[in-house]
Amino acid sequence: MAEENEDVKPKLNLVVNYEGTHITVKVKPNMPLKKIFDAAEKRFGKEPGTFKFVFEGNRLNPAETPASTGMEEGDMIDAVLEQLGGGTC
DSSP states (O other), X not given: OHHHHHHOOOOEEEEEEETTEEEEXXXXXXXXXXXXXXXXXXXXXXXXXOEEEEETXXXXXXXXXXXXXXXXXXXXEEEEEOOOOOOOO
16 A cells, blocks of 8 residues: 555656746646646747746756655746847858
8 A cells, every 4th residue: 555655656747937927737757847837838828939948047957857856835937039140140
């Protein structure tokens, strides 16, 4: 019976911030961040791939998990619009 309890992983509440608007997503520590990114873009009404996500100053990779990045309950992920351009004239 103790083994069954070990399989149940606690869920984390993470906050995604975009221009001062916050949404909270409940995730498992081993869930790929791609799922969080997709949910955030949908809830903010943006097309997939519109945002880049940053946690503690580091850009997040969609294949990472909250556990692999050291996220804890209540941590905030910043969503920023991807900027194109910047080439020379």
